[in-house]
Amino acid sequence: MYNYYYKTNMIYPNVVAYKRGDVNGDKVPDNVYLTGVKTQDSPFLQNITLVVQDGMTGIFISVPLKQNEGYEPALFLGDFNGDGVEDIMVSINSGGSGAIMYHYIYTFLNNMAKVIFDFEEYNDKYSYKVNYMDNYKVEVISEENKEKYIIDISLRDKEYLDEIYDENGNLKSPIEGFVNPLSGLYPVDFDSDKVYELLAYQKIAGRYNADSLGYILNTLGWKDKKFQLDNQNVAIFGSQM
Numbered sequence: 001m002y003n004y005y006y007k008t009n010m011i012y013p014n015v016v017a018y019k020r021g022d023v024n025g026d027k028v029p030d031n032v033y034l035t036g037v038k039t040q041d042s043p044f045l046q047n048i049t050l051v052v053q054d055g056m057t058g059i060f061i062s063v064p065l066k067q068n069e070g071y072e073p074a075l076f077l078g079d080f081n082g083d084g085v086e087d088i089m090v091s092i093n094s095g096g097s098g099a100i101m102y103h104y105i106y107t108f109l110n111n112m113a114k115v116i117f118d119f120e121e122y123n124d125k126y127s128y129k130v131n132y133m134d135n136y137k138v139e140v141i142s143e144e145n146k147e148k149y150i151i152d153i154s155l156r157d158k159e160y161l162d163e164i165y166d167e168n169g170n171l172k173s174p175i176e177g178f179v180n181p182l183s184g185l186y187p188v189d190f191d192s193d194k195v196y197e198l199l200a201y202q203k204i205a206g207r208y209n210a211d212s213l214g215y216i217l218n219t220l221g222w223k224d225k226k227f228q229l230d231n232q233n234v235a236i237f238g239s240q241m
Helices: 119-125 157-162
Strands: 005-007 016-021 030-038 047-053 060-064 070-079 086-093 101-107 115-119 128-133 137-140 147-152 176-179 184-188 197-205 212-223 226-236
Touching: 016 070, 030 070, 030 128, 030 147, 030 176, 047 070, 060 176, 101 119, 101 184, 115 119, 128 197, 137 212, 147 226
Parallel strands: none
Antiparallel strands: 005 060, 016 030, 030 047, 047 060, 070 086, 086 101, 101 115, 128 137, 128 176, 137 147, 176 197, 184 197, 197 212, 212 226
16 A cells, blocks of 8 residues: 655655656556665665656655665556556666666556556565576476476586586586576566566576576566566576577
């Protein structure tokens, strides 16, 4: 549940992102801002807030974000739910070593903010298991849709493989990898119907985060009042093909 603060003469000295478009459905372009408190001698921002100025009335509506700290906040306006009105996508870089991103998508019809995508809910829903196998293979299991993928790592350098496998290609000991939370969420209109789908990236890691094996690529489309998985791919790096 969000609280909204209505003011008509607000000044925003720390506007960190801006877009213009009709997000409330009245056919008049609105001003959409992200504001934030800047940290001295650092690009880190705190108290990042979504602010919409109604283009017809001039009224400002402020919407606090659940995760409101990070770097390089960005806005994208586009129709994600097919109602013909632009929605608001907020992206914030966490700044962590895993390149984790925070993403929200809001509808703002009739000046009422409603979250239709929350990165934390996505990360909770799309979980994976990563297991090293004999014969230089890594198994990736997507638990949401019960799909299994096999990555061949036999072309990795000999020193890496010798740490994991014996001379017969058998594991010296069990090893589990992991899949990072969202590291990228991109709006793409795959079928050119003026309604955007989402392309979500999550890095597959081996023994540690820098041990990159590839990416999970999930395409999400709006169906039955929520984003649902349309298709899923695994992209691997050339040295592992």
